[in-house]
Amino acid sequence: MGIFSLFGKKDRQPAKPADKDASRAKKPSSRSVTDAGRANTKAATVKRDAQTALQTALKIDAIESEMSSEFVNVTTTQGPKVNPSPAKPGAPAPNSITPSSSRNQADVAKPSKETSHRPAAEPALTLQPLSADMGSTTEFLLDGQTAVSNIAAPTSEAEAVIEEAAIMFANGQSVVVEQMLLAAIGADDLGSVTQTAWLMLLDLYQINGKQQEFENLAIEFAGKFETSPPAWSGPESRDAPPASAAGTTPMVPFSARLDANCVKQIERIQKLAETFHTLRLEFVRVTEVDATGCGLLLGILRKLQKSGHDLILVGAPELADKIRGIVEVGRRDDTEDAWLLLLEVLRLLNREKEFEEISIDYCVTFEVSPPAFVAPQNKVTTAAAELAAAAPKAEGFMMPPVVEGRIDDLIVAIASYSDDHDPAIIDCSRLNRIDFNAAGRLLTGLSPFCGNGKALEFHHVNHLVHALLNVIGLKDIVRIVPRKN
Numbered sequence: 001m002g003i004f005s006l007f008g009k010k011d012r013q014p015a016k017p018a019d020k021d022a023s024r025a026k027k028p029s030s031r032s033v034t035d036a037g038r039a040n041t042k043a044a045t046v047k048r049d050a051q052t053a054l055q056t057a058l059k060i061d062a063i064e065s066e067m068s069s070e071f072v073n074v075t076t077t078q079g080p081k082v083n084p085s086p087a088k089p090g091a092p093a094p095n096s097i098t099p100s101s102s103r104n105q106a107d108v109a110k111p112s113k114e115t116s117h118r119p120a121a122e123p124a125l126t127l128q129p130l131s132a133d134m135g136s137t138t139e140f141l142l143d144g145q146t147a148v149s150n151i152a153a154p155t156s157e158a159e160a161v162i163e164e165a166a167i168m169f170a171n172g173q174s175v176v177v178e179q180m181l182l183a184a185i186g187a188d189d190l191g192s193v194t195q196t197a198w199l200m201l202l203d204l205y206q207i208n209g210k211q212q213e214f215e216n217l218a219i220e221f222a223g224k225f226e227t228s229p230p231a232w233s234g235p236e237s238r239d240a241p242p243a244s245a246a247g248t249t250p251m252v253p254f255s256a257r258l259d260a261n262c263v264k265q266i267e268r269i270q271k272l273a274e275t276f277h278t279l280r281l282e283f284v285r286v287t288e289v290d291a292t293g294c295g296l297l298l299g300i301l302r303k304l305q306k307s308g309h310d311l312i313l314v315g316a317p318e319l320a321d322k323i324r325g326i327v328e329v330g331r332r333d334d335t336e337d338a339w340l341l342l343l344e345v346l347r348l349l350n351r352e353k354e355f356e357e358i359s360i361d362y363c364v365t366f367e368v369s370p371p372a373f374v375a376p377q378n379k380v381t382t383a384a385a386e387l388a389a390a391a392p393k394a395e396g397f398m399m400p401p402v403v404e405g406r407i408d409d410l411i412v413a414i415a416s417y418s419d420d421h422d423p424a425i426i427d428c429s430r431l432n433r434i435d436f437n438a439a440g441r442l443l444t445g446l447s448p449f450c451g452n453g454k455a456l457e458f459h460h461v462n463h464l465v466h467a468l469l470n471v472i473g474l475k476d477i478v479r480i481v482p483r484k485n
Contacts, residue, residue, distance in 0.1 A: 158190040165200060166467035170436040177464075178204055195225055199463040202230050203483075207432045207462075230483075249312060250416045251280040258286050258293035258322075266300050272416065273309060275409040278379075282420070284315035289322045295337035301344055310379040313348060317382070320345045329361045336366060343371060348380045396425025396459070403442070404435035411445035414456075423455035429483070434465055443474050450477040457481065 161184045169177045181201040184190055190197050198221050205214035211232055218229035250272045252265050272279055304311060323342040327335050339362045346355040352373050359370040397417045403410065418424035434442070450456060456478040461469065466482045469475060 156191070158184075158193050161190065162193050162196055162200070162467050163471050165197075166464055166471055167436055169204070169464045170434060170439060170468050172433075172435075174204065174208060196463060196467070198225070199230070200467065203462040203464050206230075206233065207464075249278050249280045250276050250413050251282060251420060252416065253282040253284075253420050254286050256285050256287045258283075258289040258297065258319075260290075260292045260296070262293050262296055266296050268416065269300050269304075271412060273304060273307065276413070277308075278310040278312065279304065280312040280314065282314040283319040286315065286319055286322060289319075289326060289338070291326070291334045291336075291338050294323065294341040298337055298341040298344055301341075301348070305348075305376065305378065308378055311348065312381050313345075314382070316345055316349055320349070327361075329365055332365060339365070347373060348376050349382065350375055350380075396421070396427045396457075398427045398429075399431040401430050401432045402435075403431065403433070404438045407438050407441055407445070411442065414446070415449055418449065418454050418456060423457050423479075426456060426458045426478075427460060428458050428462070428465065429460035431461065431465060434468060436468070439468055439472050439474070443472050443477075446474070447477055455479075460484075 161180065165177045165180050165184075168180070178201070181197055181204070184197050185194075185201065188194070198217070202214060202217055202221065205211075205217065214232055218232075221229040252269050252272070254262060254265055269279060269281070320342060323338055323345070327338050327342065339358075343355060343358055343362065346358060352375075355373045356370075359373075362368075363370040397414060400410075414424070414426065446456065457480075458469070458474075458478055459481045460483050461480055462483050466480060469480055474480065
């Protein structure tokens with residue numbers, strides 16, 4: 001049976017021979033000359049149409065033959081199963097397609113009169129299983145919109161439930177996650193991750209403020225695992241301040257020498273100043289200063305004052321003493337920037353008397369009018385203890401309740417904090433949720449300096465976020481400590 005007839009092409013009807021009467025010569029006496037001419041023309045037209053129909057039929061047969069061979073090759077390898085049994089009398093040849101109908105091939109090849117003009121039945125479609133290339137279910141549902149390129153494949157169905165719940169929660173699907181975890185806990189076939197699922201659901205109730213559901217599940221938790229359940233603490237505020245005001249201020253420590261090499265610290269201050277209103281500058285390690293370094297620090301301090309930033313200057317009095325050691329009354333050389341930095345530090349420390357004494361020495365040395373003392377307009381503190389007294393107690397760098405969107409500023413703040421802490425403790429006790437794409441950006445942002453030897457530890461991570469960080473692979477570069485019961 002040809003391909004075209006498969007799709008309902010009607011059987012070609014043999015061309016009807018020209019009417020015998022049309023081929024007979026008529027007696028001139030019975031027809032006029034005009035009628036004879038018309039008959040000849042009609043006969044020629046019929047003959048030409050018959051030849052054209054024959055040629056068209058031959059072309060169609062050739063196309064059908066070619067398509068049939070390709071169709072058989074494709075369906076033999078990808079379509080219905082091939083009969084591997086040896087050839088038997090009356091059986092189809094090896095590698096032939098086994099028909100799905102009970103009719104034999106002869107019946108199929110010979111359509112009956114009743115069915116010869118009916119459209120052929122459409123071929124059945126076979127659903128193929130999803131290939132491994134399509135990834136996990138969640139990745140497919142997310143349509144590939146993720147910043148994480150390699151998600152670890154779960155090793156069991158139970159772990160797959162945990163990972164799916166973590167990713168769905170990261171994308172804000174709390175209702176779906178609750179139903180998923182309730183169903184998994186009810187089935188009680190999670191094996192080694194059973195307790196994890198319970199703790200995730202308890203954390204979900206905490207975050208969503210469902211105290212009654214939490215207490216009911218906590219009672220069941222204690223009975224099932226024979227251990228104390230987590231305590232209710234209520235949901236954290238969704239309007240909490242950013243990381244800089246949540247317990248840790250971005251800090252820039254200066255090294256032993258305040259010289260031309262401090263340009264890196266100056267650039268970091270400029271970067272942090274674009275995001276954070278309060279900056280902490282530490283000079284406790286500075287043992288030597290020169291005019292070039294003084295000029296760089298003077299410039300950034302003036303910019304910060306002009307832009308209205310609050311400052312925490314740790315070790316500023318000691319820095320002033322180091323600068324006094326390189327200036328001398330009457331010696332100009334290249335120390336003017338050192339004199340001006342000394343005056344700026346004394347002004348920021350609000351030491352008016354010392355400022356006036358140094359300003360007179362500066363006036364004598366450079367033969368200029370002494371600068372006037374102007375108290376700092378913004379808040380300037382000199383000890384980290386003052387900030388710590390006003391900020392919530394934190395084990396380390398305090399993460400905000402929700403991490404989402406573009407988190408470049410958060411990554412910069414963590415990197416800055418890690419410069420002076422080894423290991424750098426990232427306190428996640430207030431962290432409720434990390435958006436899935438933000439988690440990918442966090443992994444990408446922390447990988448470079450973790451690879452350079454920086455040690456990071458995420459402490460007090462709730463179990464929903466903990467599962468997510470394991471999925472994206474953050475556990476491979478930082479230490480993650482989940483929240484205790």
